[in-house]
Amino acid sequence: MRIINDREHDADNIIREVLTTVRRTFLTPFDRGAITSLIASMDDAIDEMQTAARAIDLYELRQLQDEMKDMVEVAVESAALTAEVMPLLRDIGRNGGRIHELTERLVTLEGKADDIHAAGLKKAFQQHGETSAIKFIVAREIFKHLERVVDAFEDVANEIDGIVIDHA
Numbered sequence: 001m002r003i004i005n006d007r008e009h010d011a012d013n014i015i016r017e018v019l020t021t022v023r024r025t026f027l028t029p030f031d032r033g034a035i036t037s038l039i040a041s042m043d044d045a046i047d048e049m050q051t052a053a054r055a056i057d058l059y060e061l062r063q064l065q066d067e068m069k070d071m072v073e074v075a076v077e078s079a080a081l082t083a084e085v086m087p088l089l090r091d092i093g094r095n096g097g098r099i100h101e102l103t104e105r106l107v108t109l110e111g112k113a114d115d116i117h118a119a120g121l122k123k124a125f126q127q128h129g130e131t132s133a134i135k136f137i138v139a140r141e142i143f144k145h146l147e148r149v150v151d152a153f154e155d156v157a158n159e160i161d162g163i164v165i166d167h168a
Contacts, residue, residue, distance in 0.1 A: 004053045011046045015039050034166065038159045042082070045152035049075065052145035059138045067120025068139075071146040074113045078153035081106050085160060092167045099164050106157035113150035117143050 018039055056064075064072070085102040088095035124139035 001053055001057045004050055008046055008050045011043065015043050031163075031166065034159070034163045038156070038163065041152065041155045041159045045079075045082070045149065045156055048145065048149040048152045052142070052149055055142055055145045059142070061138070061142065064142070065120055065124065065139060067116050067123060068142055068146060070116045071113055071120070071143070071150065074109050074116065075146065075149045075153070078106055078109050078150055081109075082153060082156055089160070089163065092164055096164055099160060103157035103161050103164075106153055110150050110154035113147060117147045 018035070081102050085099055088099050088102075092099065120143050121140060124136050124143070128135040128139065
């Protein structure tokens with residue numbers, strides 16, 4: 001949990017740095033509003049990751065259900081795709097096609113996460129619904145947080161697509 005909190009604080013520092021630079025820079029590579037919206041959506045994704053980790057820690061889960069692990073894998077892949085797309089924004093004209101491929105993949109992953117979420121909730125209900133309402137509620141809570149992480153990466157993809165549309 002400490003590592004996640006440290007990375008979230010690092011991200012907050014980077015966001016402050018970027019916003020300060022944007023305020024001080026006369027010419028930016030694209031619209032200031034687009035930059036701040038993109039940064040805000042990336043911050044939301046990081047915050048959702050931290051919230052999910054806190055929930056797992058709060059409920060003292062020592063083992064995640066297979067579908068939870070699958071959603072974590074989707075979140076990790078989404079983060080990797082986001083990291084891949086960011087440097088491509090330096091030259092939107094030349095990289096527009098590749099950027100679109102990556103953002104399309106992010107949107108597809110969000111749909112995959114929705115399916116995993118539904119299957120995982122159903123499984124949790126079948127396993128715990130009649131015998132342990134608390135275990136089901138905890139599972140539902142964790143699934144909700146994991147889904148929000150992936151949803152936040154879809155929001156990042158949408159912000160990036162907006163920038164590409166405006167500047168390609």
